[in-house]
Amino acid sequence: AQSVTQPDIxxxxxxxASLELRxxxxxxxxxxxxxxxxxxxQGLQLLLKYFSGDTLVQGIKGFEAEFKRSxxxxxxxxxxxxxxxxAEYFCAVVDTGxxxxxTFGTGTQLKVEL
Amino acid sequence: DTAVSxxxxxxxxxxxxxxxxxxxxxxxxxxxxxYKQDSKKFLKIMFSYNNKELIINETVPNRFSPKSPDKAHxxxxxxxxxxxxxxxxxxxxxxxxxxxxxxxxxxRLTVL
Numbered sequence: 001a002q003s004v005t006q007p008d009i010x011x012x013x014x015x016x017a018s019l020e021l022r023x024x025x026x027x028x029x030x031x032x033x034x035x036x037x038x039x040x041x042q043g044l045q046l047l048l049k050y051f052s053g054d055t056l057v058q059g060i061k062g063f064e065a066e067f068k069r070s071x072x073x074x075x076x077x078x079x080x081x082x083x084x085x086x087a088e089y090f091c092a093v094v095d096t097g098x099x100x101x102x103t104f105g106t107g108t109q110l111k112v113e114l
Numbered sequence: 115d116t117a118v119s120x121x122x123x124x125x126x127x128x129x130x131x132x133x134x135x136x137x138x139x140x141x142x143x144x145x146x147x148x149y150k151q152d153s154k155k156f157l158k159i160m161f162s163y164n165n166k167e168l169i170i171n172e173t174v175p176n177r178f179s180p181k182s183p184d185k186a187h188x189x190x191x192x193x194x195x196x197x198x199x200x201x202x203x204x205x206x207x208x209x210x211x212x213x214x215x216x217x218x219x220x221x222r223l224t225v226l
Contacts, residue, residue: 032213038155043204043219051213088155094213100145101170102206102215104157 002027002093006105014113015083021076021108023065023091031093033074034102035065038088047089050074061085086112117141118218120205126224127195134191135221137205145169146188147215148180149204157204163188164210195225 003026013019025031032051036044048059055067065076074091091105118139127133139146147170148160162170163182177193192199202222206215 034214036217044157044217046214046216049214090157094215100147100208100210100213100215101159101162102147102213103159107155107157109155 002031002095002103004091004093004103004105006089006091006108008108009106010109010111012111012113013081016080019076019078019081019085019110021089021091021110023074023076023105024072025074025091025093026072027093027095031074033065033067034092034094035059035063035074035076036090036092036104037061038090038107040087044090047076081110081112083112083114086110116218118205118207118216120203120218120221122221123219124222124224126226128226129195129197131195132191132193133195133223134189135203135205135223137188137190137218139186139205139207139216141207141216143207143209143216144185145208145210146182146185147206147208148188148190149206149217151202151204151220153201161188161190192223195223197225199223200225 005024034049035047050067088107090107095101120137145164147162151157161180166182179191182188202220204220205218208215
């Protein structure tokens, strides 16, 4: 069964600093990978996705992620964080052969210091 | 025009009661899901329907009964509510095989 690990429960960065959120996955085949963001009291919004092709994917709000098969990783990055980026970030992997079952990591809470 | 909408957004009820949450999507997707987010923000799939057929049924107490009258609607009925059912329930939809899920804003259930 697929699984996702987000090693960092909380991360605090200063506004304007760079950000990297870690994600490691376990999946037998080529994974479909996602990053979602959840602002307080809100639903989940898709930031970006990786299906195949270019291993560096661009998303909304200036985020990008790099798929590294050798490391089973899909880390999320942003060169300069804004205070409005404070939220919960979830990495996820989908089992397209299993009813599109999306398995989430435990999430990383990002705090931004002004 | 909301793509995936859930009602109600907030639900406060007593233990032992029965309650329902409704979900509708206007994206033309063929698959819908219920996810539960607990107090630690952990998201876990509960059920999924494809064209009204149940395709994912995780280990969920049988007090939870999903129903999909058509591919645009998915409801969740919960009998005999317990304290541990307090959570945020998210509805989502997708095209089967396409991977990407679109989520509603969630329904926060509080059982007292």
